[in-house]
Amino acid sequence: MGKSLSEYFSGVGVKRLSLVEVDKAISNQHELNGITPFKTIFGTERIEFKTKFIFLSDNEDHLRESDGHLTWYDSREDHVTRSEFRLYYSDNQVIPLSSSGDLIVVGRLSNNTALVVVAEKGSTIETQLLWLFGFEEVENRFLVKDFSKNHADIGYAGRYIFSYLGIDVEETAPDFLDEIIRRFGETFPSTKEFSEFARSTVIDVSPVEEPDRTLIRWLEREELLFKTLEKQIVAKKLNLGFGESKFDVDDFISFSLSVQNRRKSRAGHSFENNLAVIFQNNNIDFSKGAVTERNNKPDFLFPGKKQYHSGAFDAILLTMLGVKTTAKDRWRQILSEAERIPNKHLITLEPAISKNQTEEMIANNVQLVVPESLRGTYQPAQRGGILSLADFINVVRTKQRIA
Structure with missing residues (x-):
């Protein structure tokens, strides 16, 4: 809702x-x-x-x-x-x-x-x-x-x-709670398992015809279901108390940090997992987390690590995609991740990145990719230089056909 x-x-x-x-x-x-x-x-x-x-x-x-x-x-x-x-x-x-x-x-x-x-x-x-x-x-x-x-x-x-702003939008899906606990118990499953389950509950999308809308719907549903499970687990822990005394401050702080860190880690892995499924559905060849120079591991290489490490494969047909839920200054991390590919691509879920930042990305040969519904949050002058996920898939598909 x-x-x-x-x-x-x-x-x-x-x-x-x-x-x-x-x-x-x-x-x-x-x-x-x-x-x-x-x-x-x-x-x-x-x-x-x-x-x-x-x-x-x-x-x-x-x-x-x-x-x-x-x-x-x-x-x-x-x-x-x-x-x-x-x-x-x-x-x-x-x-x-x-x-x-x-x-x-x-x-x-x-x-x-x-x-x-x-x-x-x-x-x-x-x-x-x-x-x-x-x-x-x-x-x-x-x-x-x-x-x-x-x-x-x-x-x-x-x-x-x-x-x-520190405003937690309270959203849960209690109708799914019994099914979540039946599948996973009152423990957190791996992000991959939970992503698969969340996707199975969304039926009115198409990763081929509407990859941008599908990605956002999958991410929204997974976050909703994760919050539902998290609320159940956290409430149980609050009832049990912290440490032997039930009021141990250090134990409480440790638990609180674990909740925050799990949220951040899960969001990043979920983003990558759902993108991989969309690429698979679109018959796009890729390697995920392949090693390049100096043990760097770009999130996605197209068409794959074999072609990247083959000197006989034309570098023009290679594509690299960095994945950052939040861009901020972290987008610079992708600049050294694949030396054979001078023009990088970066996909993010961050809305309305400043004009200063997007201009700096362009100056560093970084092509920004943003799901279509978020692209509208950018200033009109910025939008022409931003690809949607569907646009990016078409870029990679064209190169794949040539190769």
């Missing part, structure tokens, strides 16, 4: 931070400027929100998060004819990291708390936030949108961006 923005946000305001708001020497006492439009979502009465502050950047070492509060109030509430609204924020670790020109998003959540996100200027997360909330370029005064009546499905891309 689809999820909408209105289920999580009643409204948001977006702008770029000005120098007066981030320079400690001249900044205005923990207040944001250009806030009058917030009347549409905050009203005219004094209100205080428990608030999460997040700083996001393409450099994961720069990420910060802290708790605090926002206060919306009329500083002239006792004046008969005048009003002067202010938006005050408490001490936090995020605003001091910000620079002039960074994007700030102030959201009122549906549970009557607030979220303040600062995204570094020029970053991919900045582009993603603008796309998610339906804004184009913004300046240093807030533009505010009311989402209380927005019931459109945020889709795969929206749920992907929500994960950066």
